Amino acid sequence: MVKxxxxxxxxxALANPTRRQIILRLRDGEASVGELAxxxxxxxxAISRHISVLEDAGLVFRRKEGRQQYCRLxxxxxxxxxxxxRRFRDVPEMATEETKKGTR
Amino acid sequence: MVKxxxxxxxxxALANPTRRQIILRLRDGEASVGELAxxxxxxxxAISRHISVLEDAGLVFRRKEGRQQYCRLxxxxxxxxxxxxRRFRDVPEMATEETKKGTR
DNA sequence: CCGATACTTAACCACTTTGTTAAGTGTAGC
DNA sequence: GCTACACTTAACAAAGTGGTTAAGTATCGG
Incomplete structure (x- = not known):
């Protein structure tokens, strides 16, 4: 069911702290759903569905092994x-972030 | 009302195509709400609220001038x-994207 | 002052998200 | 086969998202 x-x-998918933590954990290698939870x-x-969201976004692959499901980043x-x-790399950002208090 | x-x-804020288009437009410099719309x-x-979302995320600053509101990235x-x-820069990505058909 | 312009705010609706608990599926081990 | 384990799926509720139209608020131009 990959979207x-x-x-x-x-x-x-990244706009959620739980999901960001999960994929940060997956940097260190595969983990089962239980380990991730x-x-x-x-x-x-709840965690299972978070993983599904990550999977739908293509950020996680699953591999079944016995009754465990190993997730890989x-x-x-x-x-x-x-x-x-990168499309914003060369934007002439306002140098000092003056919110309007400044020179006007 | 900046959150x-x-x-x-x-x-x-970036998980929406309209909002991404808006900030892409803002790379080219300030624009009024009407111009962005x-x-x-x-x-x-609808656009007004998208801009508010971007503003709440800190991606857009507003400046009032007469009856217009100029937005800046x-x-x-x-x-x-x-x-x-960047925390994922050095992750040992699986080389070829073998979904399970491979060597096992 | 009056109407047009450039918005924002409010009220509403349909749909999605994010959590819960309960029930279902498949594998492991005895 | 039976039970435990490692999950997923289903059903639900509360809150958030993304659009609409209608109404409100300043400002400008005459």
């Missing part, structure tokens, strides 16, 4: 949003 | 998510 990978999906004080179904969507961000 | 700037807010087949209140939240993404 279409889009910037919407990727940004949306352990650090969070949240029900397993996929970084290509991250590269896509990184590429999108 | 707290968080990764959640920034990623959430013009390319979109959507009501002005702020890139620091983009830098923050860029910094967050």
């Amino acid at each position: 279409y990978r889009t910037l919407d999906g990727t940004f949306g 352990a650090p969070h004080r949240m029900s397993l179904p 996929a970084t290509s969507p991250l590269n896509e949003i990184d590429a999108w961000l | 707290y700037r968080t990764l959640d807010g920034t990623f959430g 013009a390319p979109h087949r959507m009501s002005l209140p 702020a890139t620091s939240p983009l830098n923050e998510i860029d910094a967050w993404l």
